[in-house]
Amino acid sequence: MNQAPDRKPNVVFFARGYQAGFYPELRDDRYEAIFATLTREEAARVRAKGCTVSACFEEDFDTIEPAQVPPHYLLTSFMSERFLGRYSQAERLEILGKEIAWWRGLLDRWSPVAVVNELIAIEISEVLLIEARDRGIVYLAPMYCPIEGMFYWLPDPLTLSGQALDLPEPSARALELADTYLGQVRQSDYKPYYVRNLAGRRSLRPLTVGLAKSVLWRWRDRRSSNLSKPHAFRYETYSEEYSKRLQGFLASFSEGYDRLEQIPEASEVVLLPLHQEPEATLNYMSEFMSNQVATIENILKCLGPHQILVVKEHPVDKGALLRPKFRELRERCSNLAFLPAEVHAREVLARCERVVTLTSSVGWEAACLGKSVCVMGEIFWDSVPGITRIASWHDLRRAMRTPVEQMERVSPQAARQFVAGLVEFSHEGRPLPNPQLYSPENIAQVADAVAIGAGIAPAKASA
Structure with a gap:
């Protein structure tokens, strides 16, 4: 070299x-x-x-x-x-x-x-x-x-885990930027920039584009199914992804969601933010839990009789929970509720003290708000003091059965030090x-x- x-x-x-x-x-x-x-x-x-x-x-x-x-x-x-x-x-x-x-x-x-x-x-x-x-x-x-306009090179591109980060001591400027950012995150109307100004659930333009691309990719898949055919190979296929969008759109006219206000006050709400499918944070950063139906079912097995799991759609994946694989699960699980993408995460966080997540940014927001957060995947904030890392389903069951007031929380000081360290680490x-x-x-x-x-x-x- x-x-x-x-x-x-x-x-x-x-x-x-x-x-x-x-x-x-x-x-x-x-x-x-x-x-x-x-x-x-x-x-x-x-x-x-x-x-x-x-x-x-x-x-x-x-x-x-x-x-x-x-x-x-x-x-x-x-x-x-x-x-x-x-x-x-x-x-x-x-x-x-x-x-x-x-x-x-x-x-x-x-x-x-x-x-x-x-x-x-x-x-x-x-x-x-x-x-x-x-x-x-x-x-x-x-x-x-986390600071808009900045990024860092991953120490290991196979993981997003904060355990791979060796953060430097932050400067005064980095601490100031961290304070500004955390002040914004703690506001009730906060939204990360990548989920702002999204198209509506029944917007016709993305639906039309999705339908056309679904047809195109199905045609391409048929052509590329035989590797021996010259010039036929295509690596990617998006047939399922675009078909899923159409499926969710049509189901929204006949299927409904649960409502947060219907959950009895005596029940303890545990929030699980749903991930977009497919996604690298599922397939690689949460490799053994990428099947979200199975993951939801296993989380339910960890809950006590007075707890209810609330699953909220990802803002960019409207209609995902209306798909048959999720609806079938909802119909046979009494301590499970589904919320649409349009519900602001802060509405749910105002009702709960526990969040379980693979890698969702909602988990980080919850941690900054002083909620108890259990993380099962690999994400940049998973090693912040106060985050509960889950290595097995037995770990999660113990965490869910621990009184919430006894669970660890991320302190404002720990959040500030972490964000400022990331700023110092970033370009x-x-x-x-x-x-x-x-x-x-x-x-x-x-x-x-x-x-x-x-x-x-x-x-x-x-x-």
Whole structure:
């Protein structure tokens, strides 16, 4: 990996989804940007920006000679991958072998000092992580800082857990930003910026788009079902996701939800925020609890007779709880209530003192409000003093049967120290979807963070 002294160091950008439009903007005089894509559509978007695509997995698929897959190669499992389950095991092994060979060829050719990609959300990204680690290449995956306009590079892109963070002592500026943020979180109308200004449940535009894409992806799935057919392979499939949207929309005309005010005052409310499906925080950060129906059922087994589990839909996944798999569970469980996405989380938090979550940001908000929070997945705030980490269902049963006044809580001081430490750990910029993504200031900030994270430029001194 020795870089010639007269050449700029290489940085490989794996341009997926929105990144196919954004990553080409991050070209910089300090490094040579090398672009790789998963899909043909992403390759076309990168090329439309005037950039060369060094490799596109779907375009290259038919000509890749599969590498031998080592025993126990993946750090997670076949089950974590959200798209490729439609193929047989033999086909999966062929695809995995091609992923390994593809990344090995690209990394050996360019010898980058860093790769830039999202946290591990699909198998081909996990292969990139494994092959990059084998070569000592830095893997840069961004994560939102709670402070808007800031982010940090994950120490380990396979987890969001705060246990992987080594936070520095915060400066006075970081403490001031933390105080401002926590003041906002404690307001009754607080909403994270990523759930503001969402489309309504019965808005026709997203429904029409979802229906059209459902038909498109079903057609594509049929074409790509045979790996031996030339140029047929497609990695992704969104058939289920778009069909789910239509299913929820139609069910909203015939099925209903529970109401918070109907729950008897004598019952203790335990809140579980539902996750959007599919999602990396389910498939990878909560790998063994990604089946939310099974997770809800097991949580119910941990409750006492005077407790009721209230499950609230994710704001961006309206109608999810109206799907048959959840309705069937609701009909046979008497201590279970479902609330729609439109109910503000603060309404439920005002009624309860306990929250159980995998990785939901509502759990963090509850902790900042002094509620008892049990976390079962891996998320950035899971190691804050006062959070109850759950390692088994027996742990959760003990926690649920412990009088709520005896449960640990996150103190205001602990929350302040943690947020300020994250600020000190973070970079300015917004590399994830947001309205300011393509602003010149944001592009410059993110490019600077890439150079710093790759070890090409020195880190800025703390204020």
